[in-house]
Amino acid sequence: MHPVRKKRIVTISVILVVLATAIGLVMYALSQNINLFYSPTQVEAGEAPQGVTLRAGGMVVENSVERASDSLNVAFLVTDYKHSLRIEYKGILPDLFREGQGIVAQGKLDERGVLIASEVLAKHDEEYMPPEVSAALEQSKAQ
Amino acid sequence: MMMLPEIGHYALILAMMFALALAVLPMVGYLQRNAILLVTAKPLTYLMATLTCTSFVILAIAFAQDDFSILYVSQHSNSLLPIWYKISAVWGGHEGSLLLWITILCIWAATLAYKSDSLPNSTGPVVLSVLGIVATGFLAFILFTSSPFIRLLPDTPADGVDLNPLLQDIGLIVHPPMLYMGYVGFSVAFAFAIAALITGNLNASWARWARPWTNVSWAFLTLGIALGSWWAYYELGWGGWWFWDPVENASLMPWLAGTALIHSLAVTEKRGVFKSWTVLLAIFTFSLSLLGTFLVRSGVLTSVHAFAADPTRGVFILALLVLIIGSSLLLYALRASQVKSQVSFGLTGRESWLLINNILLTILTLTVLLGTLYPLIFDALNLGKISVGAPYFNAVFSPIALLLIVFMGIAPLSKWHNTKGALLWRASALPAVLAVSLSAFVFTFHSFDWYMWLSFAIALWLFFMCVRDWLDKVLSKRQSIWTRARKLPRHYYGMQLAHLGVAVSLVGVIFVSLNSTEAVVRMAPGERVMVGDYEFEFLGTRHVEGPNYTADTAVINVYQDGQSVAQMLPQKRLYQARRQMMTEAALNPGFTRDLYISLGEPLDNGAWGVRIYIKSFVRWIWLGGILMMAGGLLAAWDKRYRRKTGA
Numbered sequence: 001m002h003p004v005r006k007k008r009i010v011t012i013s014v015i016l017v018v019l020a021t022a023i024g025l026v027m028y029a030l031s032q033n034i035n036l037f038y039s040p041t042q043v044e045a046g047e048a049p050q051g052v053t054l055r056a057g058g059m060v061v062e063n064s065v066e067r068a069s070d071s072l073n074v075a076f077l078v079t080d081y082k083h084s085l086r087i088e089y090k091g092i093l094p095d096l097f098r099e100g101q102g103i104v105a106q107g108k109l110d111e112r113g114v115l116i117a118s119e120v121l122a123k124h125d126e127e128y129m130p131p132e133v134s135a136a137l138e139q140s141k142a143q
Numbered sequence: 144m145m146m147l148p149e150i151g152h153y154a155l156i157l158a159m160m161f162a163l164a165l166a167v168l169p170m171v172g173y174l175q176r177n178a179i180l181l182v183t184a185k186p187l188t189y190l191m192a193t194l195t196c197t198s199f200v201i202l203a204i205a206f207a208q209d210d211f212s213i214l215y216v217s218q219h220s221n222s223l224l225p226i227w228y229k230i231s232a233v234w235g236g237h238e239g240s241l242l243l244w245i246t247i248l249c250i251w252a253a254t255l256a257y258k259s260d261s262l263p264n265s266t267g268p269v270v271l272s273v274l275g276i277v278a279t280g281f282l283a284f285i286l287f288t289s290s291p292f293i294r295l296l297p298d299t300p301a302d303g304v305d306l307n308p309l310l311q312d313i314g315l316i317v318h319p320p321m322l323y324m325g326y327v328g329f330s331v332a333f334a335f336a337i338a339a340l341i342t343g344n345l346n347a348s349w350a351r352w353a354r355p356w357t358n359v360s361w362a363f364l365t366l367g368i369a370l371g372s373w374w375a376y377y378e379l380g381w382g383g384w385w386f387w388d389p390v391e392n393a394s395l396m397p398w399l400a401g402t403a404l405i406h407s408l409a410v411t412e413k414r415g416v417f418k419s420w421t422v423l424l425a426i427f428t429f430s431l432s433l434l435g436t437f438l439v440r441s442g443v444l445t446s447v448h449a450f451a452a453d454p455t456r457g458v459f460i461l462a463l464l465v466l467i468i469g470s471s472l473l474l475y476a477l478r479a480s481q482v483k484s485q486v487s488f489g490l491t492g493r494e495s496w497l498l499i500n501n502i503l504l505t506i507l508t509l510t511v512l513l514g515t516l517y518p519l520i521f522d523a524l525n526l527g528k529i530s531v532g533a534p535y536f537n538a539v540f541s542p543i544a545l546l547l548i549v550f551m552g553i554a555p556l557s558k559w560h561n562t563k564g565a566l567l568w569r570a571s572a573l574p575a576v577l578a579v580s581l582s583a584f585v586f587t588f589h590s591f592d593w594y595m596w597l598s599f600a601i602a603l604w605l606f607f608m609c610v611r612d613w614l615d616k617v618l619s620k621r622q623s624i625w626t627r628a629r630k631l632p633r634h635y636y637g638m639q640l641a642h643l644g645v646a647v648s649l650v651g652v653i654f655v656s657l658n659s660t661e662a663v664v665r666m667a668p669g670e671r672v673m674v675g676d677y678e679f680e681f682l683g684t685r686h687v688e689g690p691n692y693t694a695d696t697a698v699i700n701v702y703q704d705g706q707s708v709a710q711m712l713p714q715k716r717l718y719q720a721r722r723q724m725m726t727e728a729a730l731n732p733g734f735t736r737d738l739y740i741s742l743g744e745p746l747d748n749g750a751w752g753v754r755i756y757i758k759s760f761v762r763w764i765w766l767g768g769i770l771m772m773a774g775g776l777l778a779a780w781d782k783r784y785r786r787k788t789g790a
Binding site: 004007010011015025026029030032034035036037053055069070071072090091095096106132135 | 487490495503521527535542664724744752
């Protein structure tokens with residue numbers, strides 16, 4: 001074979017192999033690590049799977065925050081004004097967590113339909129509303 | 144000076160007129176071979192830059208003087224705000240940060256105009272004209288959708304809403320300007336590439352002109368990202384240094400593409416290969432900068448950085464983005480096919496190693512791009528709202544990055560055109576054995592984790608290979624080490640420094656994830672808790688009054704082996720103007736470990752939720768970033784760029 005052509009074939013096949021590996025890795029990692037967002041109404045309707053990492057959120061219900069006196073356990077309700085969802089979390093809540101504000105939590109649903117959160121999302125700005133939450137609110141208003 | 148803001152607004156309008164003239168006149172001059180139109184490029188650039196800077200300074204003065212009749216000032220400042228935060232509040236919101244963006248673009252353009260005498264007659268004006276096109280788009284964006292000079296008359300508020308407390312920090316003063324210097328600086332490489340396509344002068348010379356500019360922007364972007372990471376680390380109170388947040392990814396993507404660009408520019412300049420690829424990469428790098436601006440400013444993605452955003456602005460930037468990227472790619476498609484390179488190179492030549500560098504960096508960029516945009520694609524297809532978690536990025540990014548670093552060790556040893564394979568084997572055998580065994584030795588003190596062990600071995604490998612290469616070049620029987628070391632060019636030291644920076648950062652990344660300890664505890668006054676080797680004693684809290692906030696300061700004594708190490712004072716602040724709570728973490732930095740305490744919420748009986756971290760080697764991550772930046776600057780200041788290249 002012509003040496004130039006041979007080199008070209010080697011170069012292209014190296015690129016293809018690396019690319020294929022990367023794409024395989026990426027698709028696998030993506031399929032494992034996407035977290036779907038569910039509104040409280042969707043959770044109530046049983047659309048959200050149990051034991052899978054997902055995101056849920058809504059407005060924090062006034063007077064719903066319960067703190068344990070001897071640990072950092074905290075529980076609260078979020079609502080989309082149709083249904084509400086109980087979220088339990090162990091740890092320190094972000095500074096801007098407040099009753100009456102929109103929040104997003106990431107975690108897994110247990111058999112009681114309670115979201116055991118591993119993370120409650122912080123944000124930088126009081127006026128900011130997570131886009132998922134505002135979409136969920138609009139959806140529940142439209143129904 | 145009641146009229147000052149109007150003058151600022153007017154200056155901005157004039158600046159846009161000059162930018163438009165700059166976009167049109169020299170270009171027409173080039174196409175019609177009209178020398179008079181060509182020479183307008185420099186004065187037009189200076190006028191545009193002066194007016195934009197004037198408008199920026201006027202906005203800063205309005206902030207300094209608490210002119211709350213301006214909507215933007217009243218939303219982002221307060222009379223109680225310390226003066227240095229008032230000035231940095233200029234870029235604390237959407238309008239002002241765009242004004243900073245365009246001001247920095249103008250500074251780059253003016254610097255380029257000042258240096259453009261060394262370029263051939265028609266190239267300089269065309270390059271400036273391309274920058275004029277970009278400037279016109281962004282100035283129009285500011286003027287039509289986000290002017291910072293809108294007045295609140297006659298209902299002027301008595302006081303401002305205040306700057307978001309998260310932004311009242313040294314981080315805001317330094318991070319955005321550095322980041323933008325890098326982001327926007329890539330517009331110069333982009334302009335050179337587009338000018339090369341327009342003039343058809345796609346030989347190696349454009350690469351030589353673009354190289355120092357690309358290096359400097361890359362250095363700024365590196366520093367900007369490192370500063371952002373450091374800021375997030377201490378300000379957000381979670382002790383993380385990278386969150387794979389969409390906004391962070393937005394700055395990482397141009398950095399990755401820019402890193403690839405620096406290397407492919409080197410190949411194009413030295414060997415005249417990869418010509419059309421380098422042009423494409425320059426277009427992609429700046430496009431990713433624009434995409435980053437879009438992602439940050441449009442608020443389409445859920446992000447810890449997301450601020451309340453106006454969707455019409457997002458549409459405008461998106462349109463600008465599509466227009467700039469689309470027309471560049473069209474031009475590329477029309478012109479790049481004419482490029483042919485006649486030079487061939489061997490499989491082990493330096494060209495091949497740098498090709499691997501470019502392939503891997505491009506793949507890294509694409510994986511980050513995919514992970515960042517996937518939620519948008521998913522949503523657009525109506526499949527539901529998702530987020531892509533950090534595990535995706537860690538799983539995909541780190542193996543490819545490690546592979547890249549393995550090659551980073553070998554490539555500098557190779558020669559252009561062709562290298563003997565046996566030579567490379569011989570040179571890398573000893574460093575490889577040393578790295579693997581030293582890493583194994585270190586891990587006898589740790590629980591064994593093969594991935595971490597491998598990563599550490601790769602960091603050591605890179606270090607040894609850098610040292611080896613340097614020794615190879617300076618050791619000689621005839622001359623002393625220092626005579627030879629001084630003779631090595633600056634760009635070589637720049638490269639070595641940047642590569643060592645990668646090794647240093649990698650060590651930091653490995654140990655921070657391997658060896659860090661974290662505890663979230665409830666602490667009552669007088670209570671003690673052991674975390675790692677350290678004992679923390681909570682003495683209680685005291686009340687503190689700041690200039691524009693009140694705070695509870697917790698007093699925590701730290702002991703190691705019964706010896707007092709430090710007294711740490713984390714705070715929980717309440718900013719009055721916005722009634723907003725803020726956590727100020729207390730840090731005890733060290734070369735091999737940071738102690739990090741942040742306060743949670745007050746619980747009953749004077750107890751508090753307290754978060755305590757011990758972070759191993761976390762400083763090394765940013766130290767590596769500083770080394771990389773220094774390397775980039777050193778390479779840009781190489782003597783051979785000083786020579787006039789002539790017409």
